[in-house]
Amino acid sequence: MWARWRAGESLEHIAQLFNRNHSSVEGILAQTGGIQPAPRQRSRLALTLAEREEISRGLVAGDSIQSIARQLSRSPSTICREIKRNRGAKGYRASHADQLAWERAQRPKVCKLVRHRALAHIVAGKLQLQWSPQQIARWLKRAWPRDEDHHVSHETIYRSLFIQVRGALKKELLGHLRRTRAMRCSRHHTQKTDDHGRIRDTISISERPATVEDRAVPGHWEGDLLCGSSGSQIATLVERQTRYVMLVKLTSKDGETVVNALIKRASKLPHELYRSLTWDRGTEMAGHKRFTIATDIAVYFCDPKHPWQRGSNENTNGLLRQYFPKGIDLWVYSQAKLNAVARRLNERPRKTLNYETPAERFQQTIASTG
Incomplete structure (x- = not known):
């Protein structure tokens, strides 16, 4: 059962193999939050x-x-x-x-977050800011490098959330994780499969300079639209080297409005910090040539149905779903509110940045170019 659960099989399929109802299997898995208990072993000194x-x-x-x-x-x-x-x-x-x-002989080890309530309070506070357990764990090591009492692994945080019998963190904090599921399960990769139409005179991502690909030079951005209910959308922009995020309010979903909003946003940055933009094949960028003429910024397009070619932007859009869940109206958000969300995300430490924040890296880039 546990092997098939780790492999990502559904509860219904696992239950069928054991001729059980899926609720029976779910009950067993839920006892430990979908995390398989460690195998028990007898002490070599115990009587056999x-x-x-x-x-x-x-x-x-x-x-x-x-x-x-x-x-x-x-x-x-x-x-x-x-x-x-x-x-x-x-x-x-x-x-x-x-x-x-x-x-x-069952003696579960007392969780560190139970023994150190002050540490549990710090972890809970960061979870409420939508920090991931891994970000919290690495930030704690940076903040208290020599204090072991303030160190906790990301796995301990996850287990304290999913296995509620530990009593370390409140179950409500699960709602602040990127994926708000009640049990741990296998990762499932999803991607867009719809046809975004065709755009004329595009420059393929294969023609993008190597300096963009290896993130050696700042100023190269990835962009996409984040969609909500009733056709509402916001534009998301991510700088490849620093993972710095900018959000752009849109008043309509037509291509002209999108390009105009992107042109206005581009004017707020010096050319050294905005050299190129990589987009998917969405028809909202049909006016890419007008954007390039107005900003002197080259636009490159991913191959059809290859969203991973804009990996930084795809990952960021996933993080943004914590703030903008699917099914909500995005038209109601002002630019000021979008800026506040972007600031919150830019102040979260990132594993890929050695647990520095995008804001720190972006400020370093500004200083070096200035």
Whole structure:
């Protein structure tokens, strides 16, 4: 069951294999938040089932505790404690004693976030700011490099959220994760498969200079539209080297409005920080030539149905869904509100930036170009 769950199979399919209802399988998985418990092992010092059977046979034969201990090469006190601890109403039974010992041996380690409530409070605060557990873990190491009490792994944070019996973090904090699921499950890759139409006179991404591809030079951006209900949209722009995000309010979804908004946004940055723009094949950029003439910024287009060629932008759009869930009206957001969301995202540390923030890297770029 756990192997198939890790492989990403559905609850319905797993349940069918065991001739069970999917709710039965879900109940088992939910007990540990979809995280498979670590395999248990007996201590090498613990009595084995075979030794307990020898104790049982010795007691039936009337042997003394000292005699049984000599036969097993064990201390008499060990045999005495074993009998007193596991003797049932019908006397000592090896299988019953072994099961009782196995059940008593369950000692889940106390979670660090339970032992250090101040640390749990810090983690909870960062989760409410939509920081990922990995970002929190690495930020803690940067903020308190020599204080182990303020260090916690991202896996511990995830497990404290998904396994609520730990009591370390409130279940409500799950709603602040990028993917607000109740149980951990396998990653599923999704991508756009719809046909965005054809645009004339496009420059393929294959013609983009190598300096853009290796992120060696700043000022190269990736862009796309984030869609909401009723055809509402906002434009998202991500700088490839620093992952700095800009959000652009749109008043309509037609191509002319989109290009005009992008031209206006481009005028706010010096040319050294806005050299090129990579977009998908959406018809909203049919006026790309007018954009290039007005801004002197080259526009490159991804291959059809290849969104990963704008990986930074695709990833950022996923992060933005924490602030703009699917199905909401994006027309109602002012540019000031969009700027506030972009600022929040730019102040989150990123693994790809060695846990610096996009804002820090972008400011460094401005200073170096100035």
